[in-house]
Amino acid sequence: MDETVAEYIRRTVLKIPRDEIKTMLQKWGFLSEAQLQTLNFHQIKENISQEVVHLCEENSADIKQAAVLDIIYNHIYQNKRMWSVYQMKKSGEELEYFDISDFKKKFKGTLRSALKNVTITFKEYEDNAIWIRVAWGTPYRKPNQYKPSYVVYHSQTPYVFISASVLKSNLPLLCQALIVASNYHDIREMELRSHSLNSLKDIVFKRYSQNFQTYTPKPLQGGNVEPENADIRIVQENRSEKERIHRLNQEVFGGGLQPKLEFAQYRLETMFKSDPKMDVLDKKEPFRCLVKFSSPHLLESLKSLAPAGMADAPLSPLLTCIPHKARNYFKIREKKGLLPRSFVSP
């Protein structure tokens, strides 16, 4: 077995938390159950990884199998990576039958015709997701297995989720291969990024609970505004205000859990409006400013702002439009004459 492959397998196993190693190796399926039985999972990881490499040598593992193990690791720990969303466009409206082997062939063909040194690995999952791992090389160097790109494609949708490696120069080639393989004619990057792949899918596939406007002549009574205040000795003076805020929040955010995003970024190119007496800026140029909101769970925290009394309800539409516009990067320019202010994409 190639030394580089052995080292790669060893390092991949080291990344896995000790309690998960056995299950992951079983999922991999490259080592037999009998071989797995011989492993001692109660020793330090250094030793476990050495033993795994030893067994892989017995089975003559090559880089292809090692790459599959890497995909499995990244599928389970997908939230460690940053994912961007891309949308593909078709010229016609026909829904063609999707042939997975045709897809794979075209994808590999496009990449390999441009770059000989690439490692391409596919793995399909039950939710129609096709995971693709690409390790990039140069015409003179073998692929760097430690900086691969990952692509997740759901075949019945025009969306692709990419976690690019640091080597950004390969991105155009990757996009090209994707549109050729999937029979689309164009691809563009959406302004939507997050660590939570599932949340990105929820947003673009519209799987989160949205509030649809239903016709109610009178707002439904109360709802459960303060379920924890069961003590009747506590009287809420501002109950009607609290209920109004709750109702507005429900209308905007819906009832369920929000998709998980970590930040929203607003690039402002607007004129600075100051008191003329202050005379802060002489130049009549747009004031460039970047506003970034970060949070472990941005949308849930926005949802809780008004009920917590930290912001007035309703919240600015700039914040609340994030899920249904499917973007968390915005560029805001000055109103131009009679045109309404719009969120202009680059």
Place this chain on the structure above:
Amino acid sequence: HIATSLPLPSERDHLRPRIDLVVFMIDIKSKYSLKNVETSLAHVDASFFLGKVCFLVTGVGRVNACSIETNAICKLGEAYCSPMLFCELELEGVRVATAQRLLRMLQICAGYIPGVSALSFVSLMRNSDDD
């Protein structure tokens, strides 16, 4: 009765009992909280400031997150001649002790303790530094 700010909504005026003690809660982590209390103070009748108003400053356990200077808060307490309590709601022991203190103050303000009235609080407010 819990309210987010003053004045209280007038629609519930007829349901409200006599008010014996007003506790203004200031979250030391939020400048907005202090501002809110300052604006609400303007709506309190002057007679309440004879011992029936008290300030409760919360969040003091998290020293790193303080947004308001203790100086500013103490000045507020002095300006309105009202006691200032500091507590950390996240610690159960402190929370219970503070609740007991407030309850005691409320009993006095409501006249349940013979011999002691709310006016006593004003005299207790005198700082040893002042003399």
